[in-house]
Amino acid sequence: MRRALLMLVILSLLIPLVSAGTVKYGNLSFHDVATDKELQELVSSNEGRYFFVFYHSESCPACNYMKTSVFPTATAEKALNGFVLVSVDVYKGRSITTLRYRVYDPVLVIQPENAGYYRPKTPGEEISVGVPGTPTMVVFKAVNGTMVLKGVAVGALNPDGLAYFLEKVTEGEESQTATQPGEQKSSTQGVSEASEGRSNLGxxxxxxxxxxxxxxxxxxxxxxxxxxxxxxxxxxxxxxxxxxxxxxxxxxxxxxxxxxxxxxxxxxxxxxxxxxxxxxxxxxxxxxxxxxxxxxxxxxxxxxxxxxxxxxxxxxxxxxxxxxxxxxxxxxxxxxxxxxxxxxxxxxxxxxxxxxxxxxxxxxxxxxxxxxxxxxxxxxxxxxxxxxxxxxxxxxxxxxxxxxxxxxxxxxxxxxxxxxxxxxxxxxxxxxx
Incomplete structure (x- = not known):
């Protein structure tokens, strides 16, 4: 009897650990990430794959729209098929709301008022990308352990808009590979500042x-x-x-x-x-x-x-x-x-x-x-x-x-x-x- 109770206690402790780290929106399972270490472990174990990072907050109506009315649709499921899906609550994961990426090709930037491309000043340029608002969606590709930026979308997208965004940012492949650690790094403004200005000086x-x-x-x-x-x-x-x-x-x-x-x-x-x-x-x-x-x-x-x-x-x-x-x-x-x-x-x-x-x-x-x-x-x-x-x-x-x-x-x-x-x-x- 004591052994049975002990096993039940162990199972009750292990079950949350097994289910922790993931969150589901419709039929899509996202890795629930809050630290840089967790993100880097995902990047290192998914070499060559595209990542879709969804920054959100619980109090954001547009985020809830994405969770309940966009991700559960067949259009979104098809568009996100093959991506490594990552969910980041900006309140819990503040340390990863600003990340550094490599940029080789033009990066598609979609914002509520406009859309355009950020073009790197030099191939392999390293830039910082923050989260100017929620929801923000970032697409990058894991290449030799580095994150190669492909696209940024600020604000909610409907299912067709999400599918279009993902299609455009994954068109073709990079002609160059990421620079090895220790090579040239250039600190520049993030993609969000390139189009609208990161500081939001209203x-x-x-x-x-x-x-x-x-x-x-x-x-x-x-x-x-x-x-x-x-x-x-x-x-x-x-x-x-x-x-x-x-x-x-x-x-x-x-x-x-x-x-x-x-x-x-x-x-x-x-x-x-x-x-x-x-x-x-x-x-x-x-x-x-x-x-x-x-x-x-x-x-x-x-x-x-x-x-x-x-x-x-x-x-x-x-x-x-x-x-x-x-x-x-x-x-x-x-x-x-x-x-x-x-x-x-x-x-x-x-x-x-x-x-x-x-x-x-x-x-x-x-x-x-x-x-x-x-x-x-x-x-x-x-x-x-x-x-x-x-x-x-x-x-x-x-x-x-x-x-x-x-x-x-x-x-x-x-x-x-x-x-x-x-x-x-x-x-x-x-x-x-």
């Missing part, structure tokens, strides 16, 4: 950046200068050229930090560490006057002296660029938010867009203050008369509240280095709204 991202540019003008060491002596200086110059120079200087800074995006998949942990600590420090500078003063001293320098006394549109443009650089220390708590966003945006162009948007916000506000004498006097009276102090013990409450929010965001970003990953969870939830 209004929800750019509006706060633009607002940060506006608010930065009201920094304690910028506003008095603008509404005072600098207004007189601007009055004798081409204000538009100065503003253009300011925007250009910030856009250049965005290009420099955004250029890290090509290596983001390799140094993602470092970016989250830098970004998290940066948000905390910036938030602390909003809350604490002592921290803010130290940041200003650390980052302040003057680059305006050489061009301030000269005239001409070129010198006006140079003056604006110099002012943008000179004010970095003063506006660090404000511009830092935009810089961190640019660094995590994913590519050089996105960095330019982010910091350019910040520069437009700041430049637009400077233009209004210097172009209108009445507005300048009103700002001087309201903000600089002592009724509303922007520094010292009277630090504005909105600055303190914003500082606390930035500190919390920084701490959330730092959790990306732990299993909690609160930053990813937050934006995954927002993406479903």
């Amino acid at each position: 209004l929800a991202v750019l509006l706060p950046i633009f607002s940060a540019g506006i608010v930065s003008v009201f920094s304690p060491c910028v506003l008095p200068v603008i509404v005072g002596t600098l207004s007189l200086t601007f009055a004798r110059r081409k204000v538009e050229a100065i503003i253009a120079g300011m925007v250009a200087s910030f856009a250049l800074l965005g290009a420099l930090v955004g250029s890290l995006g090509g290596y983001a998949s390799q140094i993602q942990g470092a970016l989250y560490l830098i970004g998290g600590v940066g948000f905390v420090v910036i938030g602390a500078s909003f809350v604490s006057e002592r921290v803010s003063t130290r940041m200003e001293r650390l980052l302040s320098f003057s680059a305006t002296d050489r061009v301030a006394s000269k005239r001409g549109i070129a010198y006006d443009f140079a003056l604006g660029s110099a002012l943008g650089a000179t004010w970095l220390g003063c506006i660090a708590p404000y511009v830092g938010f935009a810089v961190i966003t640019a660094a995590l945006s994913g590519d050089t162009l996105s960095g330019v867009i982010v910091m350019g948007t910040y520069g437009l916000g700041m430049g637009f506000t400077v233009y209004l203050l210097t172009a209108s004498k009445d507005l300048g006097e009103w700002v001087n009276r309201k903000f600089l008369s002592g009724r509303l102090s922007l520094s010292g013990k009277g630090k504005a409450r909105w600055e303190q509240a914003l500082g606390v929010i930035l500190i919390l965001l920084g701490l959330m970003m730092l959790t990306e280095l732990t299993p909690l990953k609160l930053w990813s969870s937050l934006f995954e939830s927002l993406s479903q709204l």
Whole structure:
């Protein structure tokens, strides 16, 4: 009797292990994968075969449509016959939502608004492909232990659309084999960025950046200068050229930090560490006057002296660029938010867009203050008369509240280095709204 009970216990433990690792959608069995190790084991044991990777989440209606109305159809079953089917829940398998692939031939990319091909810059180019939304379907072929990318589809496809996608990405065979480990690797933007831009810089991202540019003008060491002596200086110059120079200087800074995006998949942990600590420090500078003063001293320098006394549109443009650089220390708590966003945006162009948007916000506000004498006097009276102090013990409450929010965001970003990953969870939830 005891032996029988022992056997039943063992069987009850083994049965889940046998059934674990697979999930069925209709008659199709998918390997349920959550780690890079599990995926690599599948790749190494299925040499020469095509893989179909289905990224999904439980809260995604379009994913449920694929699971219940597409995969169970005869059309989908026929189209997926012969593929190694892989299912990845993006919440459980975050570590494999960005993978690196080899590219030899044009890769078909299908997105909700358009479709096109990503063409490799060099044969065997290595690129990163992320998951811009769910569902995302990736097709690759296992060649000599490497993953050779064939196609990416973002968004739900009906049965005929799925069949068409699979037919197109498997037409013909590669004329070259994958490069052996240790040979040339080039870090580039992923396929998703090649067609639409990986960072998805929508209004929800750019509006706060633009607002940060506006608010930065009201920094304690910028506003008095603008509404005072600098207004007189601007009055004798081409204000538009100065503003253009300011925007250009910030856009250049965005290009420099955004250029890290090509290596983001390799140094993602470092970016989250830098970004998290940066948000905390910036938030602390909003809350604490002592921290803010130290940041200003650390980052302040003057680059305006050489061009301030000269005239001409070129010198006006140079003056604006110099002012943008000179004010970095003063506006660090404000511009830092935009810089961190640019660094995590994913590519050089996105960095330019982010910091350019910040520069437009700041430049637009400077233009209004210097172009209108009445507005300048009103700002001087309201903000600089002592009724509303922007520094010292009277630090504005909105600055303190914003500082606390930035500190919390920084701490959330730092959790990306732990299993909690609160930053990813937050934006995954927002993406479903």
